[in-house]
Amino acid sequence: MFDGLLRFASVLALAAMAAISVESHAQNLERGRQLYENHCQTCHTAQVHGRKNRTAIGIGDLREIVDRWQANQALRWSREEIEDVVQFLANTRYFFVTRAH
Numbered sequence: 083m084f085d086g087l088l089r090f091a092s093v094l095a096l097a098a099m100a101a102i103s104v105e106s107h108a109q110n111l112e113r114g115r116q117l118y119e120n121h122c123q124t125c126h127t128a129q130v131h132g133r134k135n136r137t138a139i140g141i142g143d144l145r146e147i148v149d150r151w152q153a154n155q156a157l158r159w160s161r162e163e164i165e166d167v168v169q170f171l172a173n174t175r176y177f178f179v180t181r182a183h
């Protein structure tokens with residue numbers, strides 16, 4: 083009886099943790115989307131990220147390029163904001179198949 087309860091409780095805890103992480107993840111992607119649409123999309127269409135000879139070939143390159151662009155635009159994004167935009171682009175434009183480096 084006690085054993086069953088314990089198992090039930092741990093399943094609940096796991097489910098709650100999963101729900102929280104999905105939610106905060108979605109929130110960050112949403113912030114990334116907003117930042118990108120407000121500050122970056124004005125210049126290039128989304129096509130720039132899908133061109134054949136694109137310069138961002140891995141998440142590390144992408145992070146560098148995003149950082150360069152936000153500095154170039156004097157946006158003063160925080161680490162978290164840069165990361166949100168990187169994750170947004172990685173999830174919606176790049177779909178890197180190689181592991182992050």
Ligand code: HEC
Pocket residue numbers: 118121122123125126130131132135136137138144147148151152155157167
């Ligand atoms: C002044 C216009 C302009 C603005 C503003 C701009 N970009 Fe760009 N971006 C470009 C052009 C032009 C290219 C393609 C030439 C190049 O790679 O330098 C490019 C290329 C890129 C690439 C590489 C695409 C690839 O895979 O080859 C990324 C990533 C990128 N921009 C991200 C951003 C982000 C993030 C912002 C906002 C902080 C931003 N850009 C704002 C003009 C702009």
